[in-house]
Amino acid sequence: MAQLSDDCFAFGGPMMSVDEAVGLITTRVNAIVDLETVGLVDADGRVLARDIAAPLPLPPFTNSAVDGYAVRNADLPQAAEQAFPLDGRIQAGGLAQAPIKPGHTARIFTGAPMPPDAETVFMQEDVRIDASGRIVLPPGLKPGANVRPAGEDIPKGHVALRAGQRLRPQHVALAAAFGLVGLDVVRRLRVAVFSTGDELASPGEPREASQLFDSNRFMLMAMLRRLGCEVSDLGILRDERTSLASGLKQVAGGHDLILTTGGVSTGEEDHVKAAVESVGSLVLWRMAIKPGRPVAMGIIGGTPLIGLPGNPVASFVTFVHVVRPTVLALAGALPEPIVPIPVRAAFTYRKKEGRREYVRVFLRKGQDGALEVTKFPREGAGLLSSLVETDGLVELGEAVTGVEPGQSVGFLPYAGLI
Secondary structure (H helix, E strand, C coil): CCCCCCCCCCCCCCCHHHHHHHHHHHHHCCCCEEEEEEHHCCCCCCCCCCCCCCCCCCCCCCCCCCEEEEEEEEHCCCCCCCEEEEEECCCCCCCCCCCCCCCEEECCCCEEECCCCCEEEHHHHHHHHHHCCCCCECCCCCCCCCCCCCCCEECCCCCCCCCCCCCCCCHHHHHHCCCCCCCEEEEECEEEEECCCCCECCCCCCCCCEECCHHHHHHHHHHHHCCCCCEEEEEEECHHHHHHHHHHHHCCCCCEEEEEEECCCCCCCCCCHHHHHHCEEEEEEEECCCCEEEEEEEEECCCEEEEECHHHHHHHHHHHHHHHHHHHHCCCCCCCCCCCEEEEEEEEEEECCCCEEEEEEEEECCCCCCCCECCCCCCCCCHHHHCCCEEEEEEEEECCEECCCCCCCEEHHHCCCC
């Protein structure tokens, strides 16, 4: 388990910016050190535990990049086309054991090993065959054209995959190209998730007229699984301080992170703060972010806890910008900054200086073909439809006070946030 001291997050300053909050987390959590070996098909999404140096060069042998005809550089036509007798045929997967005779060419296919002493390949569409069956090659081709030298992609011994890399399909492909069958990865992060509130009912259970079905918990568990976490569903904990404290203390020892949603504001029925303080320590952040200002961070028995707001949009936004970097830090993953894509605004918006805001938007092409974004027509951090129907978020930094049509803004597509 990740073990932290109860005061390692102590912060007594004013409302924190998003960057300050994330920096506070990611520089002070201790990454888990437990490792396991998984097969290639199970490695996607996992965090690599050790550097991988190329055990062989890629490609492992010099080969043709095209279907065509191989020749020696010494025989390349210079001022005029030249006819060459055909000397052999080399297919991909075959062997080219004999060198090409001087003044001859060999038929070769993409991926086939180059014959000894041959260094250049003419593309088949650039040549012709004369009446006697000789291959007529044009002049002017550069020596070494259309050939992939051994190690051109990655030389042997080069560190091709770094420890901390969150593996994606292309990384798995590279490991397979090296002939590896298993990878050492960090074990999955164990995260306990629960919602708080007497106003909530779990889907599938009876719902009172004054209750809502709990949606945040399932959204957060899905997002955690996309980050490669092993998730424990603790259900809904009721608005009662003692039971909340007991539940938190019970799960802390068996998990690397506790994630809650709801109950972290300053209302008299928001009991998470007091419950955490009774069994650990908590710094209640007032993060300068909209939606999502009430975010809590605490330590219970050495296990970090993050409490997210109860409104679903605020919960989503703060997960992306607070929980995601925390999970990556706990897993020892390399930082994965979220970089906004510049697009054109097609809406007007006003905001307060000193606060970062995220606006839900649709992405479309303007009449001139340029990408532009339009704002979801309704406000409110409780509108799940605003997450379902839009394409992403526009990030407005602390110094921004407004947006006008035609202005460049930073767009964050939902697909790139997890």
